[in-house]
Amino acid sequence: MYKKTLSLRFPKKMVDEPIAVNLVKKFDLSFNILKATIYPRKEGFMVLELSGHKKNFQRGVRYLKTIGIKVESIGQDIKRNEELCFHCGACTAVCATGALHIKRPEMTVEFDKERCSACEWCVAACPARAMEVRFNRTLLD
Amino acid sequence: MAKKKVSKTIDDINQRIREGKVVVVTADEMAGIVHAKGPEQAAREIDVVTTGTFAPMCSSGAFINFGPVQPAIKASSVSLNGVPAYAGLAAVDIYIGATEPAEDDPLNGVHPGQFKYGGGHVIHDLVAGKKVELRATAYGTDCYPNRSLKKRVALQELSSATLLNPRNAYQNYNCAVNLTSKTIYTYMGVLKPNCGNANYSTAGQLSPLLNDPLYMTLGLGSRIFLGGAVGYIIGPGTQHNPDVARADNGTPLSPAGTLMVMGNLKDMNPKWVAGVSMLGYGCSLAVGVGVPIPVLNADIARFTGVSDEELFTQIIDYGSDYPKGEAVSLGTVSYAQLKSGTVPFNGQDVPSVPLSSYVRALEIADLLKEWIEKGQFLLTQPVETLPAGKMGMA
Numbered sequence: 001m002y003k004k005t006l007s008l009r010f011p012k013k014m015v016d017e018p019i020a021v022n023l024v025k026k027f028d029l030s031f032n033i034l035k036a037t038i039y040p041r042k043e044g045f046m047v048l049e050l051s052g053h054k055k056n057f058q059r060g061v062r063y064l065k066t067i068g069i070k071v072e073s074i075g076q077d078i079k080r081n082e083e084l085c086f087h088c089g090a091c092t093a094v095c096a097t098g099a100l101h102i103k104r105p106e107m108t109v110e111f112d113k114e115r116c117s118a119c120e121w122c123v124a125a126c127p128a129r130a131m132e133v134r135f136n137r138t139l140l141d
Numbered sequence: 142m143a144k145k146k147v148s149k150t151i152d153d154i155n156q157r158i159r160e161g162k163v164v165v166v167t168a169d170e171m172a173g174i175v176h177a178k179g180p181e182q183a184a185r186e187i188d189v190v191t192t193g194t195f196a197p198m199c200s201s202g203a204f205i206n207f208g209p210v211q212p213a214i215k216a217s218s219v220s221l222n223g224v225p226a227y228a229g230l231a232a233v234d235i236y237i238g239a240t241e242p243a244e245d246d247p248l249n250g251v252h253p254g255q256f257k258y259g260g261g262h263v264i265h266d267l268v269a270g271k272k273v274e275l276r277a278t279a280y281g282t283d284c285y286p287n288r289s290l291k292k293r294v295a296l297q298e299l300s301s302a303t304l305l306n307p308r309n310a311y312q313n314y315n316c317a318v319n320l321t322s323k324t325i326y327t328y329m330g331v332l333k334p335n336c337g338n339a340n341y342s343t344a345g346q347l348s349p350l351l352n353d354p355l356y357m358t359l360g361l362g363s364r365i366f367l368g369g370a371v372g373y374i375i376g377p378g379t380q381h382n383p384d385v386a387r388a389d390n391g392t393p394l395s396p397a398g399t400l401m402v403m404g405n406l407k408d409m410n411p412k413w414v415a416g417v418s419m420l421g422y423g424c425s426l427a428v429g430v431g432v433p434i435p436v437l438n439a440d441i442a443r444f445t446g447v448s449d450e451e452l453f454t455q456i457i458d459y460g461s462d463y464p465k466g467e468a469v470s471l472g473t474v475s476y477a478q479l480k481s482g483t484v485p486f487n488g489q490d491v492p493s494v495p496l497s498s499y500v501r502a503l504e505i506a507d508l509l510k511e512w513i514e515k516g517q518f519l520l521t522q523p524v525e526t527l528p529a530g531k532m533g534m535a
Contacts, residue, residue: 084415086195086415086427086498086500086501087498087499087500087501088196088427088495088496088497088498089494089495089496089498090330090331090340090494090495090496092492092494093330093331093332093333093337093338093340093492093494094331094333102482102495104480104481104482105480106500107480107495107498107499107500108500124253124255124420125330125331125420127197127330127417127418127419127425127427127496128415128417128427129257129417129418
């Protein structure tokens with residue numbers, strides 16, 4: 001079982017490709033949509049957790065790329081600026097996976113990257129703006 | 142024969158600081174000491190209790206004088222890094238407020254707005270030693286002919302820069318929830334629908350005014366820790382309201398007293414004055430405030446010995462009640478519950494989320510303790526203590 005969180009960027013023309021169904025039917029993969037947005041200029045952005053056999057995963061990603069979607073691995077894209085973080089805890093309100101959590105009784109805010117789904121909620125919700133998105137260009141395959 | 146009751150003066154304590162004999166503990170340590178030994182013995186052994194708090198405090202800002210300028214200017218409109226400052230003062234005096242957004246900020250045009258840069262960030266950048274672009278325009282007078290000015294300024298080049306915060310260190314604050322079915326973005330952080338989280342913003346047992354609940358030792362002229370430097374309480378803050386319901390230990394059950402504080406911005410440290418952005422709400426400034434409380438007698442020892450279990454606040458709905466101006470208490474919770482990670486509400490366990498950094502609050506109390514122990518910081522007798530309201534008339 002292979003599992004990775006991907007960011008997909010759709011060009012604005014792409015509206016008629018049922019990618020999720022194709023990933024399931026043609027490549028035997030399962031998915032979990034963590035975020036899906038259409039930006040004002042009509043480009044789409046999706047964060048997808050994709051899992052299945054590694055060979056199928058690679059084929060699925062190849063399929064997404066051939067139809068014109070920009071695919072990036074974003075497992076390590078969210079980073080905490082340790083100098084800016086002042087350990088208030090505001091981010092824990094929006095972190096759905098518990099990657100950002102408070103260690104008690106110390107009350108320090110811990111960031112467990114392994115549990116981060118890169119939904120980017122914390123980036124906007126952090127008062128100190130300590131959570132940063134780093135675009136690492138680790139392309140898959 | 143019973144031992145004589147403890148009665149010390151600020152001068153006695155300062156003498157002990159000078160002699161290197163002073164005994165200082167942080168407010169969280171004091172809770173254990175008073176619990177174990179009782180207030181009378183604690184007052185005998187402990188001279189000073191240090192407190193601390195670090196959280197966004199919107200009612201903050203700085204008075205800056207950027208003169209002299211050649212040719213002379215009486216600025217009527219001024220901005221710093223694109224953030225407007227109040228210029229309705231003498232020629233080159235301005236006040237930059239923490240919540241002022243940049244001129245070109247989209248605000249909540251696309252809700253929730255991010256408010257990436259504002260007055261709090263300008264103050265933070267100045268304290269961090271960064272140069273800030275100052276732009277000023279003027280209508281021109283015979284004595285001040287200059288009509289426009291643009292220059293990059295650094296904090297140390299300014300003729301004066303004073304942090305003067307009209308309201309800091311609120312004595313207790315609401316616990317915010319959202320009972321509507323939509324996520325809301327408030328000054329108390331992001332509140333998820335259907336009571337998805339309960340946000341609070343107090344250092345609890347470390348909080349300055351919760352350790353001197355009846356304002357017996359603090360007031361105009363109290364020397365404090367402010368933004369990493371020495372500052373002063375210059376009076377009650379705006380909205381200071383002593384006349385609220387209180388627990389038997391004297392602490393208020395809802396927001397009550399506040400502090401107006403002042404200090405030299407040039408001496409401060411960016412770690413303790415940090416610009417913040419509250420999603421969908423606006424900009425602000427996180428301020429580090431630490432107040433030393435002289436343990437003059439057993440009463441004050443008892444007050445400073447308060448712990449999170451004995452401190453309470455009210456749950457308020459920010460989804461519907463608060464915006465209408467009809468905030469009512471939906472329940473009472475203790476800071477021990479809030480700090481545990483969940484609070485019981487309507488039969489469910491609601492995750493509690495702090496906006497106030499307990500880690501930094503403790504660091505401030507420890508730093509202040511160190512300053513006093515090393516003899517670098519003497520206590521002061523306030524010229525006038527904070528108004529105690531009806532309690533003072535009893």
